[in-house]
Amino acid sequence: MPVERLLPDREYTDLLALATELARDELKPLAAEYEEAERFPRDQFRLLGKSGLLGLPYPERWGGGDVPYEVYLQVLEEIAAAWMSVGVGLSVHTMSCFALAHHGTDEQRDRWLPSMLEGQLLGAYALSEAHAGSDAAALSTRARLDGAAYVVNGTKAWITHGGQADFYTTMVRTGEDEISCLLVDGHTPGLTAAPPERKMGLTGSTTTQMIFSDARVEADRLIGPAGSGMRIALSSLDSGRLGIAACAVGLAQAALDEAVSYAKGRTQFGRPVIDFQGLEFLLADMAAAVDSARATYLDAARRRDRGMPFGRAASVAKLVATDAAMKVTTDAVQVLGGAGYTRDFPVERYMREAKVPQIFEGTNQVQRMVIARHLKKA
Structure with a gap:
């Protein structure tokens, strides 16, 4: 549509x-x-x-x-x-x-x-760790300066494109109270990918742990001053959350389109099932959720484009859009009935794919915390 x-x-x-x-x-x-x-x-x-x-x-x-x-x-x-x-x-x-x-x-x-x-190098973002997922400040991967290189040890978790990426924008601890950002070459000796996670959705995209074992990263790959890593990470996440919001809206739109198409073509009691009020209202609510979610990410993006603060708006967009995608894809399966539960139609895949956007780039519980903190400061 x-x-x-x-x-x-x-x-x-x-x-x-x-x-x-x-x-x-x-x-x-x-x-x-x-x-x-x-x-x-x-x-x-x-x-x-x-x-x-x-x-x-x-x-x-x-x-x-x-x-x-x-x-x-x-x-x-x-x-x-x-x-x-x-x-x-x-x-x-x-x-x-x-x-x-x-x-x-x-x-x-x-x-x-x-x-x-230009697409010659594909990137990955390495912030999370197994015990420091939402608490980014608790990361333990360490980088020790040794001459003209940092020696990096530790394990990063939940890395999209892990093992496939050509570079990893990596947050490391360079001091007891200092987090820094390194642009790590994907072919660095001492950097290896663990076996991919076995996921319920987004199975075409690899997600792995990345293991640093005395990996030497040239000191000229330090991005920003030493100690600025957390500030860089948080500003990256604000923009990244808008990307996930847009993806979630795209997924929800695809599910809505599939549901409307099926409801128009499926007949019961001599007429298309889309004419029955039970489905009309369900589809209308799905459309309203998609349109509303799109409006939130566009509002946040326009604030960003104008140089206005947009962190709270980004969290709102990520929260609203990903929750909407989960509901809309679930409802799309319901519209298709038994057919929606089979792999003959894409809505079962859409429903599986809708879950993880509620989790990554900060869980939706974390987004609520971020929004609440902004309200307290107002």
């Missing part, structure tokens, strides 16, 4: 049309097959890079698209609606580039950022 878009400038219409066409023709036909086979879509990320969609919110100087965040997020929504693993991967890659793009030196940006934004 076409979604009416409100873009800040007419020039972005062609960009969104390109994303919609690519998602429809190149991504959606492969999604079920790749997810079933747990096959990583690396070629599809390269395609996004060649199409100019892998670095949309970053400066043209380094190969980005220099588009407003509200445009980037609407492109991301289209990608996620076609294939959630690729949408989430695009969001994670964009967040992984954030530290370098916003806190690196021009020399560092010149060296690495073009390859990241």
